[in-house]
Amino acid sequence: MHGGEAKKLLGFPPNSHPTLSQVKAAYKQKAWETHPDRFPALQKSMAESNFKLISEAYSSLLVDQRYCSPAQASYVRVVRTGVPRGTGKSHPFLVKAPFLALMMATVSLGGAVAARTYLKQRKEFPSQHPFLP
Template sequence: MQNDEAKILLGFPPNSAPSQSQIKSAYRRKVWETHPDRFPPQLKAQADSNFKLLSEAYTLLNSSGGSRRRAPTAAPYYSKVVRTGVPNSKGGRGSMRVASAPFLLIIFGALALGGSTASRAYQRQKEAHPCFNPFLP
């Protein structure tokens, strides 16, 4: 298969130069229209061959990207991690704190509220179903 045939299969004029995004959207649209699972069993063989041709055309146009002019890509963004802290008596940086106060308040608050909720549920159950067995709580 040649480039012109592949462009025609995807719905482009033979002398056009579609971008990667145009090729991708045309391929997705055509695949949706010609997928073999959308056809009755007696037409699946023809649909399957059309589907394979579309896939081959997309691969050909996608791989021949060197002939087209591509947009410049952005340079990757790198960040530098810097550890800051107050110098300690040995001349090095201070150690990192284990946890800050708001974090600890959230943790201890959740534990306290969870415990009180469980305690209230236990009391309600005890009131609803009293047990006179001295060995059970």
């Protein structure tokens, strides 16, 4: 979204240079006016799209005016995208390793307990049936 369009959505003239506090105040006011929870069910989808536009305008104004870096503005875009854009590498194995270790321990200990119980029961109650062990 371009700066002029973002300023217009937040209620500023396109050639103005608002301060950070003015941008925040305008965003809060517009967000309050267009929040989807304030509208009936029939108008909720329209209010939701307006709210997303205002959130996008706010984040683009922050980046355009250099109030924050694009990495910081990605957290402002949580409303629009639903997920913040993290920085750095992800390590899926480090996430899966504890789960895999827990599963392996459970299976091995469960198998050992089942085998011990089977042998104990077989010793205490020998079977006379020729097809059973």
